[in-house]
Each structure stands twice: as C-alpha cells, then as structure tokens.
Amino acid sequence: MHKEFRVIAVVKPGFLTSVQDRGRYGIAGLGVGHAGAMDDVAARLANALVGNARDDALLEITLTGPTLRCETDTVVALTGAELDARVDGAPLPAWRPVPLVRGSVVVCGGMRRGARAYLAFAGGIDVAPVLGSRSTDLNAAIGPFGGRALAAGDLLPLGRPRRTLPSRAPAWSIASPRWFDPASPLPLRLVDGAHTGALTEASRAALATREFRVAADSNRVGFRLDGPRLELAHPLELVSEAVAAGTLQLPPGGQPIALAAEHPTTGGYPRIAHLIAVDRARLAQRRPGDAVRFAWCDPREADAARRARESMLQCIEYECDYRLRAL
C-alpha cells in the first residue's frame, strides 16, 4: 500500500515560530511547566476552523511569519494577529478554512496588529508528544524538535484530517472576536494576589491607573512591564510556592512581571495581582513597546467573563463543526 506522505516543509522559520497545543499538564510537581499557545482563544478557533480537536498541535507565529511549502493537499486556518500572509502571491484570508494544494508556498510577512498568529492544519501537526504534550517549551527545551523554535528545513508531519474537508474556500468566516483587539483601550483586568495588601497605597493605585509598557525582553515566560516603580509597604520573607499564568510578580527592582505560558511552576517573589483568565490572550497579543493599562476587577466579574467567553467559544466550535459537515 502506498503510504500518503503528508508534510509541510519549513522554508524559512520567521522570527519565532513553534509547535504548540493546549499545554503540558499534570507534571508541574516535577518542575515541568505548561507551555502551550500564548493566545489560547485564537489557537482554539484555528483548530475549530479545520475540524481539529482542541488538543491538536498547530503553529504559533511571532511578529514575523515563516515561509512554508505544502508537500500535500491540506486545509489551513489562520487566526490571531493580523499577519500579512500570501499563498503563491494571493492573500491568505484569516479566520476561515482555506484549502491549499500540494506545492503551494505560504509566505508570511509581518503583522499589522497583534503579536501572535496561529496557523492550524487539518489533522494537526502530528509530531510525537513529549511528556504528554506537543507544545514547545522554548525556555526549558522540552517538546517537538528538541524543544526549539522551528528552523529552515524542518518537516512538519500532518495527522489524518478528522473529516472530509472542503476543496474550495467557504464564503463564511469567524468574525475576528471582539476580545481580540490588541489596540483596545480597555484595561486588562486584575484580581487580588496574596500580597496585594503589602503594596504601598500609592503603588496599588498606580497599578490600576498608570500606563505600563511591554518591555523588550518580554517573551513566552513573561511580560516585563515598564512603568512606575512599585513598592511594598514593608519587605516580605517568602518561600517559593506555586505561581500561575497571569500571576503578576514583583521582583525587588519594582518592575512587575506578568507570567505567561512558559512560566516556572514556582516562584518566590510577592504576587501582587493576577491577570484574569480571559484577559491572558489579550496580553499575549501585545508587542514590546505596546501600552498596557490595568484595572482591578471583582472575582465575580472574572467568573462571569470566563463563563460568557466559554459559552461563546463552544457556540463557535459547534457552528464550525456544523458548517464543515455541510460542505
């Protein structure tokens, strides 16, 4: 029997392109972090658009995209940041499934808005899971391709598509979600951390009223936030304990760090706040130099926002599934 050869070849890797999925869960007790897609919403919708499961692996593209050659017919979906992507010269429309024939070359340029785009392939990127996940932890060097970003010459094997897929691009697309707007003036919402009360009154107010900027040395581990120097009313003696994605830590320098996908599992700095779960994807789309504002929010508001978003995402996933069946 002839075995179908389904791969995507990386011609140029772009600035920082990696294989990601929902993350590596269950072994944080060994010091192994979660990694996974930074913008979990855009990644989830890209998978939904090509009929993939939520856990399927896709590409996370940062700032400047890769050049890819399809060695097989496939169907792709591009979501997240507004990436200038072309297929054999024609624009690749985002937020919808797009069939590509074997030999197509996808050339991605820069991003007009946002910092991270997601490119899903029908069937998912079928690399071997490492410690239960196909996500790349660049900092710990765990994951596919030895835990590194993609390089020229890498071959991405694709899994079997989970359904019969369209041979023509459908006329419909997902509207770029309202919550996906890197330029939105709406503040990112915070709930109290264990040491919020240890901040000086002025620092606590500054966190919610002043403007911060994403520092240049931000990465998948965390966002360093330039802005007013924050201070504790009195020093704290802390022992290392669990931190989470979205935790705002305050190192002695007074420059807060918002932890992201590749954060260490434990930390010993004061936890001055936590970004709420639904706003983590919004921070993931900020670039170095972008302005960030925060606002304190009630935990009940965070719960309501999370539930509302989950309902909406499930509706979109259901609708994608229904429409892909109908094609």
Place this chain on the structure above:
Amino acid sequence: MSEAPTFEPLGDDAVLIRFGAGIDAALSARVHAAAARIAAMDIPGILDLVPGYASLGVICDGAFRADDRQAFAYERIVETLRGTIEENASAMVSKPRIVDIPVRYDGPDLDDVARRAGLTATEAAARHAAGDYTVAMLGFAPGFPYLLGLDPALHTPRRATPRTRVPPGSVAIGGAQTAVYPQTLPGGWNLIGRTPLALFDLSRTPPNLVAPGDRVRFRAIDHEEFETLCTKNSA
C-alpha cells in the same frame, strides 16, 4: 494537632492550599499527603498540582464546562478540595523512596561555605554528605529539587553576583536550602560539588531522578569514581 489548611485564590482559575508558613519537614509531609490524595481522586477540572514548601497550588481548567452547574467556581472547588484532604491523609502516603546521589565535593564555593561555618572544606563536605534530606518540592526548572534537612552550620547566603551558567549536576547551597542543578542554568547558590547523575533526562521515564517527598542521601566520591560513573551514564 496541626492546624486546618486555609484556601486562597491564585487568580481566577487556580487555588492555593496553605498548610502553614516557612520551611519545615512536617508541613512538607502534609503538602505531599494532600497532593497524593487529590491526585488519587482524579477530580474533573483539575489540571495540575504544584507542591511548595508549605502550600499546594491547584491549577484548574477555568472553563472545563460552560453550563452553569458544572463550570469552575472557587467556592465549589475549595469545598471539594477540603473534603478530599480532610479524610485520613496519612493513609494515602506510601513509604518514601530513598535516592542515593554520589557527589564529588570540589565545588568552587566549597571553601567559602566551610570558612563561614568555621570548618575545613573536608569537614563541610562530610557534614553535607551526612545529612538526611527530603525533597520538599521541584521548581525553578524541570527536575530542580529543593531539599529539606541542611545542617544549620552549612547555611550560607546566596552569592552577591549570580553566575550566568551553573553546570548540570552542581550541588549547591542557597541560604537554608540545598539543591542539585538538573541542567545548565543561571544561579546564585554556592556550588560545593557535582554529581555525575542526570537529575532530569527526557530519554528516561519518568525523566526526573527524584520526586517530591523522596528522601535523598549524598555520598562523597572521588575523582576516579566520578569519571567512571560519567562514562557509565553516557554509555
């Protein structure tokens, strides 16, 4: 009688269970017992557990089901966790594993550690090797073990200037803690020796040499045995 644990949110989709404060073997044992119980219950919506010295992080899937009855809610998860860990926790704990770690005590900071303690380098190394240690937690980097049980005479503050590259296998002291660097990492701890064993190796299942709750014993080895073990490991 130990105090009942307290619960605090760690953001809006994680919970921290606190058993007390500080670095203490009894607290650490309670953390591991609770982690074992929760893990054994396989509670839906719990993605991960993160043991600390005196607390346990519970990472939840904040959106594991959209309908109101099943969605994550802080009060409900706390109620579930409280019920789970309050049952006879000690019954769940199996006998700790003892892991033997050979160390060549010749680190660049061994003399500093010895001088602070008023000991010779040989005496300091012997004291370190004589300790009975427990893995309180793994963190900072994959497989990095924070060990309880360092002889108070050997407590040494972190170095003023951290090193950018600490070689893998380095055995180190940071304040009241001792640890082994699993891979090349930046670090400010005092390096007193090196083990030829790999603390974290992705080609092994499981990749970690020690797990939270394990007992660790260091054994002093000479240069020759170090080289022999290195060769054996890479073979």
